Ligand code: SF4
């Protein structure tokens with residue numbers, strides 16, 4: 001287990017299976033902050049045409065900002081419901097507002113050296 005994952009309090013295998021295997025656990029789509037960002041994106045599209053930038057994981061994986069990083073289209077905090085999400089309990093998360101502040105590891109001050117080298121932080 002890498003130090004990066006060890007400090008998360010669980011093995012990387014457990015973390016990956018928890019986050020990637022269960023796309024239905026994340027409740028961000030029900031959150032006022034995310035819904036507001038979606039509405040702003042739709043309004044932007046109607047006014048100006050081209051859609052705003054969207055993270056790959058928002059489109060393909062089922063959000064999980066706590067694991068994959070923040071969203072380029074969320075700019076206003078309207079409240080966060082992460083504390084009521086089952087992932088918070090199962091993964092022992094201690095932060096929130098991941099869509100704006102970045103993933104759990106980033107908020108804990110843990111930067112994955114490989115991701116940094118690859119320019120993904
Ligand atoms: S803790 Fe928050 S970001 Fe993570 S899966 Fe749950 S709702 Fe989504």
Ligand code: SF4
Pocket residue numbers: 027028029031032033034065066079080081082096097098099100
């Ligand atoms: S990370 Fe928190 S604030 Fe952001 S969309 Fe998910 S539940 Fe809402």
